[in-house]
Amino acid sequence: ENTQRFSSSPATVESFTSEFVRQLRYEQGVDLGFASSDDLYQALARTVRRYMIDNWLDTLSTQTAKGAKAVAYLSAEYLMGPQLPNALLATGLAEVARDSLAALGLDLDEIGATEVEPGLGNGGLGRLAACFIDSLATMDIPAVGYGIRYEYGIFRQTFVDGRQAEQPDPWLSKGSPWEFAHPDMAVEVGFHGHTERYTDAAGVERTRWVRGDCVLAVPYNYMVPGYGTKNVNTLRLWSAKATNAFDLQIFNAGDYEAAVRAQTVAENISKVIYPEDSTPQGKELRLKQQYFFVAASLADFINQTLPQGFDLTKIHERVTFQLNDTHPVIAIPELMRILVDERGIDWATAWDVTRKTFNYTCHTLLPEALEVWSVELLGRLLPRHLEIIFQINEEFLAEVRKAYPGDELRARRMSIIQEQPERAVRMAFLASIGSSKINGVAELHSQLLRDKVLNDFSELWPSKFTNVTNGVTPRRFLALSNPGLANLITEAIGEGWVKDLERLRELEPFAEDASFRSEFRAVKAANKERFVELIAQRDGIELPADAMYDVMVKRLHEYKRQMLKLLHVVTLYDRVLRGELRASDITPRVVTFGAKAAPGYKMAKEIIALINAVAKVVNHAPELQGRLQIAFPANYNVTLAEKLIPAADLSEQISLAGKEASGTGNMKFALNGALTIGTLDGANVEIYDLVGDEHFFLFGLTEPQVADVVDAGYKPGAYYEGNRSLKGAIDLIASGAFSNGDRNAFEFVLSDLLGKDRFLVLADYQAYVDAQDKVEVAYADQEAWSRSAILNVARTGFFSSDRSIQDYLDRIWHAKPQPVR
Ligand code: 26Q
Numbered sequence: 010e011n012t013q014r015f016s017s018s019p020a021t022v023e024s025f026t027s028e029f030v031r032q033l034r035y036e037q038g039v040d041l042g043f044a045s046s047d048d049l050y051q052a053l054a055r056t057v058r059r060y061m062i063d064n065w066l067d068t069l070s071t072q073t074a075k076g077a078k079a080v081a082y083l084s085a086e087y088l089m090g091p092q093l094p095n096a097l098l099a100t101g102l103a104e105v106a107r108d109s110l111a112a113l114g115l116d117l118d119e120i121g122a123t124e125v126e127p128g129l130g131n132g133g134l135g136r137l138a139a140c141f142i143d144s145l146a147t148m149d150i151p152a153v154g155y156g157i158r159y160e161y162g163i164f165r166q167t168f169v170d171g172r173q174a175e176q177p178d179p180w181l182s183k184g185s186p187w188e189f190a191h192p193d194m195a196v197e198v199g200f201h202g203h204t205e206r207y208t209d210a211a212g213v214e215r216t217r218w219v220r221g222d223c224v225l226a227v228p229y230n231y232m233v234p235g236y237g238t239k240n241v242n243t244l245r246l247w248s249a250k251a252t253n254a255f256d257l258q259i260f261n262a263g264d265y266e267a268a269v270r271a272q273t274v275a276e277n278i279s280k281v282i283y284p285e286d287s288t289p290q291g292k293e294l295r296l297k298q299q300y301f302f303v304a305a306s307l308a309d310f311i312n313q314t315l316p317q318g319f320d321l322t323k324i325h326e327r328v329t330f331q332l333n334d335t336h337p338v339i340a341i342p343e344l345m346r347i348l349v350d351e352r353g354i355d356w357a358t359a360w361d362v363t364r365k366t367f368n369y370t371c372h373t374l375l376p377e378a379l380e381v382w383s384v385e386l387l388g389r390l391l392p393r394h395l396e397i398i399f400q401i402n403e404e405f406l407a408e409v410r411k412a413y414p415g416d417e418l419r420a421r422r423m424s425i426i427q428e429q430p431e432r433a434v435r436m437a438f439l440a441s442i443g444s445s446k447i448n449g450v451a452e453l454h455s456q457l458l459r460d461k462v463l464n465d466f467s468e469l470w471p472s473k474f475t476n477v478t479n480g481v482t483p484r485r486f487l488a489l490s491n492p493g494l495a496n497l498i499t500e501a502i503g504e505g506w507v508k509d510l511e512r513l514r515e516l517e518p519f520a521e522d523a524s525f526r527s528e529f530r531a532v533k534a535a536n537k538e539r540f541v542e543l544i545a546q547r548d549g550i551e552l553p554a555d556a557m558y559d560v561m562v563k564r565l566h567e568y569k570r571q572m573l574k575l576l577h578v579v580t581l582y583d584r585v586l587r588g589e590l591r592a593s594d595i596t597p598r599v600v601t602f603g604a605k606a607a608p609g610y611k612m613a614k615e616i617i618a619l620i621n622a623v624a625k626v627v628n629h630a631p632e633l634q635g636r637l638q639i640a641f642p643a644n645y646n647v648t649l650a651e652k653l654i655p656a657a658d659l660s661e662q663i664s665l666a667g668k669e670a671s672g673t674g675n676m677k678f679a680l681n682g683a684l685t686i687g688t689l690d691g692a693n694v695e696i697y698d699l700v701g702d703e704h705f706f707l708f709g710l711t712e713p714q715v716a717d718v719v720d721a722g723y724k725p726g727a728y729y730e731g732n733r734s735l736k737g738a739i740d741l742i743a744s745g746a747f748s749n750g751d752r753n754a755f756e757f758v759l760s761d762l763l764g765k766d767r768f769l770v771l772a773d774y775q776a777y778v779d780a781q782d783k784v785e786v787a788y789a790d791q792e793a794w795s796r797s798a799i800l801n802v803a804r805t806g807f808f809s810s811d812r813s814i815q816d817y818l819d820r821i822w823h824a825k826p827q828p829v830r
Contacts, residue, residue, distance in 0.1 A: 018134075032053075057100060068240050086333075088132070099486075130282070131564065134171055164177065173606055194227075198305055199218070226304070227245040247305045291433075306340075311347065335439075366445050452687070454671055454691060455476030478816070499709070506806070510811065514806060538554045556598055564606075578637065725762060
C-alpha cells in the first residue's frame with residue numbers, strides 16, 4: 010500500500026518488468042540473456058530510482074516556492090551503506106521488484122548482493138550523518154546534506170598472518186546508478202595566493218583575496234527518500250576537477266608533464282577519505298578537502314538555492330548550517346569573507362549574521378582528537394581566512410578581557426590561537442565562538458563538554474550549550490536489517506513504530522507472554538542462522554548457530570577497550586587450562602569482533618594481531634571445542650553490521666567512562682534485542698536508565714571515579730600483581746602461548762598495559778569479569794533472558810534518529826516540515 014503514494018508511475022509487476030528490461034536493453038545496451046550480475050544490478054537500481062525522481066523534483070520545487078528555512082548539514086563523511094534495499098523500502102516497491110524479477114527467473118537478493126556500499130565515512134560520525142539525512146527526509150524537513158564524493162572510500166581491511174593490511178576501495182569503478190552528475194553546476198574553489206587592500210569605487214577601504222590556484226567542484230546529487238512520505242531530499246557530494254584554464258596555460262607553454270601533474274594535484278583533493286578517526290594529522294590535503302567542500306557548499310547554497318538578489322544579512326532566516334564536528338569549521342571564516350569582501354557588508358553586521366547561521370556539534374572528549382591547523386599551513390593555503398580568524402580572535406579576546414578583567418591566563422587559555430608546541434588554530438574554539446549553539450551527543454558528553462573540554466566557554470556563554478542525544482534510523486537498523494523482528498513487532502502493535510519509535514513501549518506487556526517470547530527467540534535463532542551462513546560464504550569461518558553471540562564491533566581504539574574483552578576470553582581459557590573451570594560448564598559462546606584500525610595507529614594494529622593470534626589458538630584448543638570461539642571477520646562495514654546486529658545476544662559497550670562521546674552501535678543492539686554489558690559512558694547511561702538495572706549488565710568505574718584514580722597516580726602494575734586471574738591472563742599472553750612460543754611478540758601491547766594503561770583496562774578488569782559471570786548465569790534462564798531482551802526493544806524507542814532530529818529542530822534549528830502534496 011506504500012506504493013500508492015508514489016503515483017508518478019503505476020508500479021505494477023508488469024510496468025516494473027518492462028521498465029527493468031528497457032533499462033537493461035536501451036540504457037545499458039545488453040540483452041537479458043547475456044547480462045552480467047552487475048548489468049542486472051545497474052538496471053534494477055535505475056528502475057527503482059526512476060520511481061523516486063518525480064517526487065524528488067516535486068520536493069525541490071515545493072521547497073523553493075515556499076521559501077522556508079532549510080537545514081544544510083555540513084559533514085566530511087556520510088557512511089551510507091547499501092542503497093538498493095533502502096530505496097525499495099522507501100518506495101514500497103520491494104514486493105513488486107521481487108515478483109517482477111522472479112517472473113524473469115531472477116532473484117532480488119542475489120542481484121542486490123552485487124552492490125558495493127559507499128564507504129564514505131570512518132565510523133560513528135559518518136553513520137550518524139547518514140541516519141540524520143534519512144530522518145530529515147522522513148520528517149519532511151527541507152534539508153540538504155553537503156559532503157565530499159571521495160573516489161576511494163574507507164580502505165578494505167584484510168588480514169595477512171593476522172595483521173591488518175589495507176586495500177583500496179574503488180567503490181565507483183563500475184559507476185554508481187544512484188548519482189546525478191552536474192558538471193554544468195560546477196563551482197570554482199580557490200587556494201593559495203595573497204591578499205591585498207584596495208579602495209573601492211565608493212572610496213571604502215576593502216580587502217580582496219587574489220587566489221593562487223583554482224579547482225572545480227563538481228556536484229553529484231543523490232536522492233534521499235523519506236519513508237512513508239513523498240518527500241525526497243538531496244545529498245550533494247562534491248568531486249574535484251582541474252579547471253581548463255589551470256592546465257591550458259602550462260600546456261601551451263609546452264610543459265605537458267607539468268600540465269598533467271597540475272591536473273593530478275587538483276583532482277587528488279577528492280581522491281580518498283582519510284582513514285583516521287579521532288586522531289587528526291595536520292595534513293595539507295585534508296585541510297584542502299575541508300575548504301574545498303565547504304566553499305563549494307556555501308557558494309552553492311547562496312547562489313543556487315537562495316533567490317537571486319537575496320539580502321545576505323538575512324541568510325540565517327533561510328538556512329542553518331550544522332557543523333558535523335570541526336571538519337567543516339573553515340565555513341565560518343568563509344562566510345565572513347563572502348559577506349565582507351565579496352558583498353561589502355560591514356564586519357560587525359557580517360559577524361552577527363555568521364554567528365546566527367552556524368551551529369556546532371562536538372563528537373569527542375579526547376584532547377588529542379581536537380583538530381588544530383598550524384598557522385603556517387593555514388596562512389599559506391588560505392591567507393585571507395587566516396586574517397579573518399585573527400580578527401575574530403582579537404575581538405573575542407577583547408570581550409573575554411572585558412568579562413574577566415585581569416585574568417590574562419584565561420584569555421590565553423581561550424585564544425583561538427594556541428602557542429605551544431607550535432602556533433596553531435584551534436578549530437573547536439573557532440566553532441564555539443562562531444556558532445549560536447554548541448551541542449554534545451549524549452547527556453554525559455554534553456555535561457563533560459560544559460564542565461571540562463569547553464568549560465571556559467560555557468562559563469562565558471552558558472546558554473550556548475545544549476545536548477542532543479544521538480539516534481539511529483529505525484528504517485535501516487530495524488525494518489530493513491531485522492525483518493523477522495520487524496514483522497513480529499508489527500503483528501503485535503501495528504506498523505506505526507517505523508515512524509514513531511516510542512510506540513515500541515506498547516511491546517512491554519508482550520514480555521510477559523510466553524508464546525511471544527518463544528517467537529522472539531525463534532527470530533533471534535533465525536538471525537543467527539542467517540549470519541552463520543553469511544560468514545561461511547564471506548570469510549570461510551565456520552560458526553555454530555546455537556551459541557550465545559557476544560559482539561564487539563566498532564573502530565579499534567584503546568579507549569574503547571577491545572583489550573578488556575580479549576582479556577576476558579584469555580581468562581576463560583586460562584581457567585580451563587589450570588583446571589579451575591570445566592569447559593563443559595561454559596555456556597557455548599561466539600565472541601565476535603569487528604574493527605578497523607587507522608593505518609598509522611601502531612597500538613591498534615598490534616591489538617588486532619593479538620586478537621587474531623588468540624583466536625587461532627582458542628578456536629583450535631581441543632578443551633574448548635563447542636564452548637568458546639572467537640570470530641573476527643575482516644572489513645566490518647554497514648553491510649556486515651546489518652546482518653550481525655540482529656543476531657547478537659550480548660552487546661559489548663565497555664569504553665572507559667568519560668571517553669566515548671555517545672556510541673550509536675549501543676543503540677542498534679538494544680533495539681534489536683541484545684542485552685548490554687557496559688560502563689556508564691556516553692549514551693550507555695541513557696540506555697541503562699531507560700531499560701533498568703535488571704536488564705543491563707553494568708560494571709566499571711564511573712567518570713568521577715576515573716578522575717580520582719588518575720589523580721591519585723594510577724599504577725596498573727599494582728592491579729596485575731594483586732589479581733591472580735588477571736596476572737594469569739597476561740602471563741599466558743607473555744608466555745608465547747599465542748605466538749608459537751615467541752615471548753616478545755606482544756611486548757608492545759603488554760608493556761604499555763602494565764606501565765601506562767591510559768584507559769584503565771586493568772582497573773576495570775575484575776568488575777568486567779564479574780559482570781561476565783552474571784551474564785553466564787542470566788543466559789542460562791532463557792525465559793528471563795528473552796523477557797529482558799524484549800524489554801530492551803520496548804524501552805529504547807527514544808534512540809530513533811527521528812527523536813534526535815526533533816530535538817535539533819526544537820533546540821537549535823527551528824525549521825518546519827514542508828510536506829510535498
Ligand atoms: C579529522 C581530521 C583529519 C583526519 C580525520 C579526522 C577525523 C575523521 C573522523 C576525526 C574524527 C572522525 C570521527 C569521529 C567519530 O566517529 N566520532 C564518534 O561520533 C559518534 C557520533 O556522534 C559518537 O557516537 C562516538 O562516540 C564518537 O567517537
